Amino acid sequence: MMAARFDRIALIGIGLIGSSIAHDIRAEGLAGHVAISTRSAGTLKRAEELGLGDSYHASAAEAVRDADLVVVSVPVGASGAVAAEIAPHLKTGAILTDVGSTKASVIAQMAPHVPPGVHFIAGHPIAGTEHSGPDAGFAGLFRGRWCILTPLPEADRDAVARLRAFWEALGSRVDEMDPAHHDKVLAIVSHLPHIIAYNIVGTADDLETVTESEVIKYSASGFRDFTRLAASDPTMWRDVCLHNKDAILEMLARFSEDLAYLQRAIRWGDGEKLFDLFTRTRAIRRSIVEAGQDTGLPDFGRHAGDAKG
């Protein structure tokens, strides 16, 4: 097996994902030195208080110097600026990767800056929570989750294998995918769900006939599930919407078309159509639980928490 350890790792951006990687690097002993940089002075200070790395740098250019692996974990809209800033300082032979939720846009933003001899391999760990910032990270976030790498056709296979080994050491399973296909897949499994969740919470918030207090009190009947996704980082999700526009608009069009069909079945009292759809969707839930991608406990296992609370 390929060694997952690097002498020096630079983490650019230290929010939920960056800090979780930092926790895992420490727990698994994957680096000789971890250099951390982030744009906000307050966040950098907090990362230092949490002891997430070995050195802390206001300048990303300084943090990447001599690093063998550079992981950029910033909102996707900031990828280009970060790449431009760090590119001249990257070591020959270094691996440069990211964790952004859109891949074609990130590659378009970063690749032009990457100097020859640096291995740029874009990536996306399919993991997260609704919390954000350096305090939200924890060891084990990536365990059992998939990480998708989208190397360019000309990528160095040895560098891809090293990056794969790194993610595997964090407990992830690794897939490789074409960036455009990644963006289509994520549009349906992640971007559309978040957009829909944000939208329904907004709709509920705007009602005149139902008060906000009623929405909150009775939210355990379904609504509360959507509020979790709708509590995700606004900057991250604004950037996702702006940088995966085409795939998201395609999925939104299909969703709305299907919803119009369902709405018509409700209006005309077509119970059979409703029953058919409501039966078909059960099978997918079962497959997700069987694939180990969700708990099979009723209600996500929340009732155990309720009883304690």
Place this chain on the structure above:
Amino acid sequence: MMAARFDRIALIGIGLIGSSIAHDIRAEGLAGHVAISTRSAGTLKRAEELGLGDSYHASAAEAVRDADLVVVSVPVGASGAVAAEIAPHLKTGAILTDVGSTKASVIAQMAPHVPPGVHFIAGHPIAGTEHSGPDAGFAGLFRGRWCILTPLPEADRDAVARLRAFWEALGSRVDEMDPAHHDKVLAIVSHLPHIIAYNIVGTADDLETVTESEVIKYSASGFRDFTRLAASDPTMWRDVCLHNKDAILEMLARFSEDLAYLQRAIRWGDGEKLFDLFTRTRAIRRSIVEAGQDTGLPDFGRHAGDAKG
């Protein structure tokens, strides 16, 4: 405080809600005798194997004889037929209630059959999981959750107080509401979320460009949350759609209008509009957690389970 105990309780329908009530009645010692009836012979047998009651009846009419409290827990479309069947056999002074997710329709279906001297008070415990059937029930399902009663203006206040005490003994907090208002509130906090969840899971299932296996593998990025609601009982949800049509269509229209606005912001790259919405929705999540209606643990606390699994 009003006594929550009844000499004889009849449970008509013994799915997730009926069986959870049965568990709680036993745990809290709320009945001298529990008579159970359900339409399916197989389910009735299973209820007996689970020891959910004291007597088991193929005939609902027989089960309600001499009962002081009758709880009807059937899909809302079956409410009228059940009321017609049991009405002639209800004891004078008995309280008749239900647990259906729509209230105006249930009252319209049941009230005409209720004989004088029987106290009909429709109700709706705001609790459940995505599982169904008598094996899905458990003691404590209603703890900390709200139960909405929708008594008619002429309802006997003493009977309402006794039913309220019963739900409080199950750990619920009890609200009273006008049936039409209940249906509007539930349309936004429960019915719309379920319909949207069913719809998005259907959309994902129909894609040609993204495989079902990809949807399942990468579902932890958001999609899996929707599959839980979309795994709920199809008969129950078909009936909800058919019996709360007007309120659901109103909420669907608002949702679609808001989604078109959001879609337009994505198409035109209006990051400010997106950021504003995505920020506003965070506050609602916080209020729900503060109100004790959801866990504040990241990712519904699922990561603890992942680590164990």
